[in-house]
Amino acid sequence: MSPRATGALRPPVKPALAEPVATLPRGEGLAYEPKFDGHRMLIFKIDGGAVLQARSGRIVTSAFPELAQAALALPDDTVVDGEVVVWSGGRVDFAAVQRRAAATAARAGTLARRMPASYAAFDLLGEGGEDLRSAPYERRRQRLTALLEPLGPPLQPVPMTTDPELAATWFETLPAAGIEGLVVKHLGRPYRPGARDWRKLRHTDVHDAAVTGFTGPPARPVALVLVLPDDDSPVVSSPLPPALRPRAGQLLAGRTAEHPEGVPRTAMAIGIGEVPYRAVEPGLVAEVERGTTRHSVVTVHRIRDDLINQV
Template sequence: MQPALAASVAALPRGEGLAYEPKFDGHRILLFKIDGRAVLQARSGRLVTTAFPDLAEAALALPDGTVVDGEAVVWTGGRTDFAAVQRRAAATAARAGLLARRLPASYAAFDLLWERGEDLRPAPYERRRQRLTALLGPLGPPLQPVPMTTDPRLAATWYETLPAAGIEGLVVKRLARPYRPGARDWLKLRHTEVRDAAVTGFTGPPARPAALVLVLPDDDSPVVSSPLPPALRARAGRLLSGRAAEQPEQPEQPEQPEGAPRTATAVGIGEVPYRAVAPGLLAEVERGTTRHAAVRVRRLRDDLINQI
């Protein structure tokens, strides 16, 4: 199932019939409860059920025939930790249980697509929101609806104050709109387009990578950065040499044949092969506001390498 998407805006939208939610930079997940089983699907369509056993177990409390849209997030030190949630998403079945105990995930739910076999996607967001809070309210953590307000003044306060908790913006929805899979009907407002991205691989020689392969918040599909400058190539080679030698943890990818090369999307080129690295390293990146803008690496965040 395709999730709904959001288009970037430069200022806070105001007007009648708008709803505002804090924007969590976690791992986008559609959560299914079907025939007594929980299934977790990433935005790309990849299954990540075994990577999040804590969320899968919590989802068993949902009624059959239910689909929820939201973000898996990990909190450390009172802030959302993007490196930690990406490590969770990349965990093998053997490591997933250990990481779930050390880095427990929460599920920030923001839409209800099906409930007890009823397709709610044609219903207006206002109704879906009411059904979502009624469904998850009695369950409690780790499945929780995100906060929502129709007051633009409160939304502006959230926008200014919540970055201290690692929440970098707002998502804006129209109360009367249906849920349209794959469509950019929602709006997102961020403080900056400078963000942290998870380094998942590289192209070029290991000693001097030509570009990094990155996973950005909001999208688990890897993308290739623009070419690295010479100084950054050398630094990337030093930081990634040991990590490339490790066997990277990978999420479930049933659609990929065994032995198939890993590929990522490079702007203006298409799919290119890359060498994967173990998760845990972040890069500070800058991206334009258009959908297919190139991603430029500003620096490597080796200060935030997750050692778990």
């Protein structure tokens, strides 16, 4: 085994983040990318193997065996940032990718055959042991496309343009394919882990979110615990409307999942902090509206019983 290259990155690495904006940014030196409605993930190629890290830092390699296999074609000591997506009927299927992310190692292979994942790469943090995070985005993008384009699916660079008019066209037309908006970056800026240097323009603040648990009594849950697009850390919704609580109880019945170690799970509730919740099996999706930041209140509009067990 060769010695570790100087500057080689190892997980966990904090990903760069984006600040929501209400209008399309314009100006010199800006780049625009479609924002996929998927599961944020960093891919590490280390010592001949692949390690997949979720946004939270959790290692999810076993959940996406086909992406781990594809990553073996990358040079050692290379780190790519991007979004895992699952396509269904010509659209990005967020519920399906969350089902994949929650799969046990025993189920991952079966789900990979039924709903194969793709990786929409949008940044290159390191290559061959060289830490590229201080390099300008324009240079990182050039190296990303040179690295991935010869490989082909399922690892592919996202489209990018510096033309704001083309970006505006993408913003209006791509929602039909399940693309939720745009990410805007400065060509000359570095990659800053954990910082909100990028901008994101969403087409709507209403999204599908994976239901992973609930608080309150099973028959009339007080709130749902959700995993939102582009994140894997569960959050607690605002209190459910009284009329929705019995229906939520009906749909959650029989789905309770026990924690393997018997330790209560917790999720972030805005204004309260970490609270315990009861977990449920994957397969339930809620239509939610969220505010302008990751920790804003998340309001549940409805539970999409039309999608139960469709993934």
